[in-house]
Amino acid sequence: MSKKSYFQYQKDLNLPVFIAIDLEVFDSGMSNFFTEMKFQKLTDKEIPLALDVMKKNNKSRCLSISEASPSVSRQIQGSLESDHYGQESVVRQAGYQVYRYKEQGLMVYSFGAKVWEFGCYSHFGSAPDAASKLAARIIMNRFLTWALIPQGILGLWGVAVEGGVVLQRPRESRGELVFIDVIGNKILSMDGNKKLGPKFKVLRLDPTLKGRNVKMSHEELLGFMSAHATYLDINGLSVPVRQMIQTLARMTEGLLHPEESFRPRTDLSL
Structure with missing residues (x-):
């Protein structure tokens, strides 16, 4: 049975911003993409410490990444009224927000929650075409932007x-x-x-x-x-x-x- 891997953003700065992901579900280039985005993979010994930080630090944020289910995929691909403004949209729901980058992924987040969810396709971060590479960087940078606001x-x-x-x-x-x-x-x-x-x-x-x-x-x-x-x-x-x-x-x-x-x-x- 596969287990989740954890990555920390700018680990040397001790920023409490993490990614949790089952790498076996995704293409092999995912780890390299995270490294490019300045995330460092945590060792088995470091993971319990990170989980403790997530538990105790109210400013910590963890993006749990999973492969999109059929229902999430339909939302990623579907048409919205906001499409004419561009590929990205944010929709406010009761108690949380939904961020979508059309044809790429869907993120559910709340500034009052520590763990956010992101559904995407297995080639996320490793697709060879320029448009997908740009989209992946933008999506991860949106997450980092929201997650780092409490840190000033x-x-x-x-x-x-x-x-x-x-x-x-x-x-x-x-x-x-x-x-x-x-x-x-x-x-x-x-x-x-x-x-x-x-x-x-x-x-x-x-x-x-x-x-x-x-x-x-x-x-x-x-x-x-x-x-x-x-x-x-x-x-x-x-x-x-x-x-x-x-x-x-x-x-x-x-x-x-x-x-x-x-x-x-x-x-x-x-």
């Missing part, structure tokens, strides 16, 4: 660069995001974790600029970060998310940067 961590679509972050649409960043720990002054990204430096900048690529940066106003920076927040809800950004954006805007500088000179993961000084 803000998610923004974009990529980390030397001394800052370039904010982009999810498709432009290929589903990549940057988490900002506004309390601990840290940046969490696909490149690892580093301190939020005193000259940290938020950059917006501008196709019309040549050879110079232009400073954003405080209001422009607030609006730009709000538009690129990874938090998704039918009622828009929550109060904690708006507060984190306001805090970050007071700590950082917003710049328009020439799009033609942008190279991912490079120094953006001119």
Whole structure:
């Protein structure tokens, strides 16, 4: 009989965010996908400790992933009124929310619950086509965004660069995001974790600029970060998310940067 495997997000930071999954049900690439998303697989000795954290820490979150049943599959594939807004939707039910990425998966979650459920297909995270890869990254980053809010961590679509972050649409960043720990002054990204430096900048690529940066106003920076927040809800950004954006805007500088000179993961000084 197979047993569940457990993964922890950014284990070295002791963040109480976990995944529980029976890997035998899914394609072999699932573990590699979790590693790419900065989850570390827990050993048999570490699992009881993680379960104890989930039991005692009210801010802990665990996403229980299972293969979609026929009824869940119909919901994943079915048509909704919200489809014309895009592939993603959030529907509020009595006491919980339902997040769907059409043709990919269905998540049931509540901010008052520690364990959330996600149903998907066996190829989730390991499908070879670009659209499915992008969808898997977006789905996992939505989960992380919601799960990390109690830790004071803000998610923004974009990529980390030397001394800052370039904010982009999810498709432009290929589903990549940057988490900002506004309390601990840290940046969490696909490149690892580093301190939020005193000259940290938020950059917006501008196709019309040549050879110079232009400073954003405080209001422009607030609006730009709000538009690129990874938090998704039918009622828009929550109060904690708006507060984190306001805090970050007071700590950082917003710049328009020439799009033609942008190279991912490079120094953006001119």
